[in-house]
Amino acid sequence: MAIETPRLLLVDSYDSFTFNLASLCKQSIPNCIIYIIKNDAFTISELLPFLPFFSAIVVGPGPGSPEKDEDIGLIKDLWNLAEHSLLPIFGVCLGLQSLGVAYGAELRRLDVVKHGQISHIQHTGGELFHGVGMVEAVRYHSLHVVLVKGGDVEELAWADDGAENGRVVMAAGHRSKPFWAVQYHPESVCTRGGGMEVIQNFWRLAQRWARKTARQIVPWNTSVANTIGRPWLSSPPPSSPLSTPSESRPAVTTQVLEMPSMDAATVSELFGVSDEESPFVMLDSSAQPGRFSIIGSLMQTSLQITYFVGDDFLTLRRGRHDIQENLGRRDVWTGHPDTPFWGGLIGVLSYELGVESLDVTLTDGNRKRQHPDLNLIFVERSVVIDSLTGHVFIQSLIPDDPWISDTVSILTKPASPKLAPVVRLPDRCRYIACIHEAKERIFAGDSYELCLTARTSITLPKVSATGGSTSWRRYQTLRCKNPAPYSAYIRLHPTTLLSSSPERFLSTSRPPHPVFHLRPIKGTVRKAPGITRAVAEAALIGSPKEVAENLMIVDLIRHDLHAVVGEDVQVKQFCGVEEYETVWQLVSVIEGRLEPGTHAASDPDSQLGLANAQKQLAACMTGAPKKRSVEILQTLEEHERSIYSGVFGYWCVGGGSDWSVTIRSCFKFEDRSDTVPCPTETWDLGAGGAITALSDAEAEWDEMIVKLKSTLPAFGVSCT
Structure with missing residues (x-):
């Protein structure tokens, strides 16, 4: 007789694909309920009394070695359960x-590591593979068993790896x-034939x-x-809804202008960006597809x-005054549907x-506590420029705000005329040594990919020869030399950020x-004479390293x-x-839709959603498995990022949000408490760059440069 509501216990070894596996089980086993525990959350004696409540156990993937107790926790004991506990x-x-290993197998390293690579899997056609035809499966492993x-x-x-691994x-x-x-990983987006079919056979x-x-x-x-x-995907405790009926929501005052030639830099100068002493924020789409x-x-x-x-x-x-203020739930506003940002x-x-x-324990020796780890400002008045339609949205959260009409007058006036650094690169030898150490950790099975970084510093005179804000002038140069879809000029003391980022991290549409x-x-691949789309596709899609890196981040994001x-x-584009x-x-596109009745990190609940900032940001750190990779990077990187x-x-x-990855960027710290400027x-x-088993140390150094x-052009310098 079939079990109508099976309960599965999924043991997570701190992996970054666990929820992909949980989702595959949900799709493969009708009506199943999945409970997830860490492999070190219980000892086997503590867990034994609860095993009779479960229909089966799924032991997920994870970093490290099955021969290390700290890597597998209670998993080693599951394979030796007494007959009455099976x-x-x-x-x-x-x-x-x-x-x-529990039954005498020899654990070995692969001669050629397989991380994010697809292999043809041959099988007996029985048991797990009953009725299964051809299997093309994604592999993420450095170790294997004989x-x-x-x-x-x-x-x-x-798998027959031929001369590589046999x-x-x-x-x-x-x-x-x-x-x-x-x-192999049945839950990977690129596994074909050996995913749902194998779970169903299990x-x-x-x-x-x-x-x-x-x-x-x-x-x-x-x-x-x-x-x-609680089981995975269980409904949260009752709380306030994500949104309220439109008639009870406060409205954003908006005026729309047709100004196809209006530029974000021009508006910024009208709003006082050149005053270095005042805060300023601009999120700038200076290039497509922004x-x-x-x-x-x-x-x-x-x-x-x-x-x-x-x-x-x-x-x-x-x-400049610290205050006390209640950051409880704020109302969800309504505004013009054609602009993604109304204020916030x-x-x-x-x-x-x-x-x-x-x-993960931070390396205290690298922490300077200069730049706040969270630095946000609440924007009540804003201008949004739509480069596609030429519309300019002038918006305020303040009722009957005369600033709206004043800004319309300013923007529609005729335009006025516009008005030897020291560079310290990372130590090349140390960076290359860190690459070799990263690859050793990958070969040992501790990670699939490690995003190793280093810091470059530039010291130069503060005073601008032309007057005004030096940081704004540098941003204008950066914007001209390297236009990017997710650029930004953000000056929130003590931090000033200039960014020409090409990469969106996460955007969330509005509720409900x-x-x-x-x-x-x-x-x-950089554009150059002769680099056509066909040449670029051959270099990118034809590169096992590039595709493997992209596949790893796609599976990580799905998790x-x-x-x-x-x-x-859903993976909309791979x-x-x-x-x-x-x-x-080489770009992939992943979308997720919130289950009805559930909440997520976009929920504008307590503290304006700040409690969820860490959940959103954690997904941004591209290493896999994530926790172990971040721990390794804490030992390799010389400075805090x-x-x-x-x-x-x-x-x-x-209720919506849009976040970009802070790369192709520079930032400075300004201590405003200094009495002598x-x-x-x-x-x-x-x-x-992302270090994988296929990385070449010299090439990785060149890529970083x-x-x-x-x-660097923002400072009038170059590096060789």
Whole structure:
């Protein structure tokens, strides 16, 4: 008799694809309920009393080695359950390796690591592969097992890697116990034939074993729920809705002008961007496919919110005065439907804010606590320029605000005429040594990809020869030399950020049915004579390294979105070559839609959504598996990343948001408490690249220098 509502226990080894696997199980096993625990959350003796409540266990993938207790936790004990405690178990990647090692298999390193690569899988056609035809599967592993001939665990599928690795076990099953596992990743977006079909076969085998042994599932009760926790995708406790009826929502005052020639830089100068002492924010789409530019018209009373990692408080400031203010739930506003931003929070979130959310210990020696890890300002007055339609939206959250008409008058007036750095590059030898160390950690099975970065500093005179804001002049140069779809000029003391980022991180449409949209970029070819679309496609799509990097980030993002929105996650574009102002890029597009009745990080609930900032940012850190990769990078990187590789953007009062990755950017710290002004200023630039098993150290150094060259022109310098 089939189990109508199966309960699955998924053991997570701190992997970054766990929720993809959970989603695949939900699709493959009708009506199943999935509970997720970490592999070190319980000892086996603590977990044993709860196993009778579950229909099966899924042992997920993860970093590290099955021979290290700290990497697999209680998993090693699951394969040795006593007869009366047995239940069906399905393992993936680390799960297969741990099953093999538990029954005498030899653990070895692959000679040629397989991370984000697709292999043809041959199989016996039985058990897990009953009725399954051709299998093309994605592999993420550095280690593999050689099974004992004639032992308790038998091979069910394999890959023939030829001269690289020879024959590699890809699936196995125990001869008498209900244990099965695969080495490849069935949940990857590019696995074909060995995904849902194999999970369905596992469930068929699990039910057959349960009938044969007359195993009974114990009914669920409150004490189990209190210990194991809530199931994945369960509805949250009742709370206020994401949005309220339109008639009860405050409205944004808006006036729309037809001004196809209006430029964000021109509006910024009208709003006082040249006054270096005052805060200023501009999110600038200066190149395709960017469309909307947002300029904030800040007031002396504009609310600035800052936070440093490690503190247990936020700092609220209006002007130069710290204040106390309730940041409870704010109303969700309504405004003109053709503009994505009506008003709300604009600013930057640091890389370390995401590190904190992963419970990774920060290297204190690298922390300067100069730039706040969260630095946002509440924008009540704004101008939004639509470069596609030529519309200019002048908006205010303040009722009957005369600023609207004043700004219309200013923008429609005839335009007025516009008015030896020291560069310290990263140490080349140290950076290359770190690349070799990163590759060693990858070969050891600790990571699939490590995004290694380094810092460049530029010190130069503060005073501009032409007068006015030096940082604004530098941004104008950067905007001219390297126009980008997700540019920004953000001056929120003590931080000033100049960005010409090509990459959107995450955008979220407005409630009540928000869509989460991500466009990760992995793979770049610079435009040059003779570099046609066909040449760029051959260089990018034809590169196993570039496609593998893109695939890894796509699977990583799918995992993150599944954790936030539930099952509805779609890859709308995989490895498409897109044309930009100066480059061709390999871009994928992932969308997730929020399940009805659930909440997510875009919810403008308590503290204007600030409690969810770390959840959003954590998905931005591109290493896989994420937590282990970030821990490794803490030991390799010499300086904190701070603003670099964090995100900047906005949360709108309407509930939507749009965040971009802080790359191709520079930023400076200004200590306004100094009684004697410093005649020089120092700007920091971050750059780096994704290190994989296929990386060449010299080429990675060259790639980092190429990335620096996109930002250095803002200072009138170059590097060789």
